[in-house]
Amino acid sequence: MNIINSHSLLNYNTFKIDVNAKLFTTIHTEEDLNKVLNNAKTKNEKKFILGGGSNILLTQNINNLVIHNQIKGIKVIKENDNKINVEIGGGEVWDDIVNWSTTNNLYGIENLSLIPGSMGAAPIQNIGAYGCELKDSFKKLEAIHLETNEKIVFKKSDCHFGYRDSIFKNKLHNQFIITKVQLELMKKRQINIEYNGIKEQVKNKNANSQDIRNIIINLRKNKLPNPTKLGNAGSFFKNPIINLNTLKHLQKIYPDIPFYTTKNIKIPAAWLIEKLNWKGHKEKRCGVYKKHALILVNYNDATGKEINNLSNKIKNSVYKKFNINLEEEVSIL
Ligand SMILES: Cc1cc2nc3c(=O)[nH]c(=O)nc-3n(C[C@H](O)[C@H](O)[C@H](O)COP(=O)(O)OP(=O)(O)OC[C@H]3O[C@@H](n4cnc5c(N)ncnc54)[C@H](O)[C@@H]3O)c2cc1C
Structure with a gap:
């Protein structure tokens, strides 16, 4: 079992954010995991499980033990x-x-x-x-x-x-x-x-x-952008679930608003974001993907904070215009 101090996570997240984990280890078997969980150095550390890093936005160093799961089979x-x-x-x-x-x-x-x-x-x-x-x-x-x-x-x-x-x-x-x-x-x-x-x-x-x-x-x-070429974590926001009254209200203003009804009424977050002209928007080193309004991208060494700021601006503008709260699909750390 190899526990590394202050390990860069740059190559472990698809947004390509360069922050460090206080402690980092890779496990290949359940025995490896057992050793980590019972090891004197790591037993009492808070733990974060990392897979492919394709659904996280790292806005700061991770002050925990990151366990990179490689248990195969x-x-x-x-x-x-x-x-x-x-x-x-x-x-x-x-x-x-x-x-x-x-x-x-x-x-x-x-x-x-x-x-x-x-x-x-x-x-x-x-x-x-x-x-x-x-x-x-x-x-x-x-x-x-x-x-x-x-x-x-x-x-x-x-x-x-x-x-x-x-x-x-x-x-x-x-x-x-x-x-x-x-x-x-x-x-x-x-x-x-x-x-x-x-x-x-x-x-x-x-x-x-x-x-x-x-x-x-x-x-x-x-x-979709290929994360090996352009840092991203797929859809950044979930499609919001709204009630019938909200839908009826929105339909009066936007008769073309798309929606799906399965168990609930869902409207595409991409439509809301696109309507506010965010699609293709670029600021500093990050932006909104030109072909898909739900995807935030890291153009050039952006920090997680920059991407999170952009996400908050989008959320605020959607709330102001449509009175709808967008919820992140990506975990923000
Ligand atoms: C280009 C692109 C397209 C995508 N398209 C889709 C899509 O179509 N549909 C979709 O649903 N998602 C999509 N995603 C999001 C992502 O691929 C999924 O959410 C995927 O399941 C994340 O897996 P991961 O191993 O990378 O998780 P990570 O990003 O490593 O972790 C995500 C969360 O899961 C936890 N976690 C990871 N592994 C474990 C474990 N073994 N035990 C306990 N907790 C764990 C982490 O602690 C973290 O909270 C896309 C992402 C990208 C980059």
């Missing part, structure tokens, strides 16, 4: 003619799992192709894209409490999954490390192409999960 637990249950290490790269699934002709997570980050972080905000969410294929997870070292199994109903939300973002925030996740994938063809823009791309009526993965990868590559 993909293991088939059980299967029948219809389904297969797979146990995955929390440190696996999420898109490698999707690739594994489609390569094995399995169905369920192909719409979540090319989302950066780790398996262990995916349940934290119940990752979602193109009409699909992690919870749709989620069976259970194993997590270890960072203070008591207790191992706990969380079933789907224990996780309180919601829109970019789970119990791990709320009541159990920063209390556990997710070490293993079990997914249930389908063997029979079952594609979900209802989301805007996918159906038109499906040329083959027998399209399989690999075909859908390829379509999603193309759509995402055309729309």
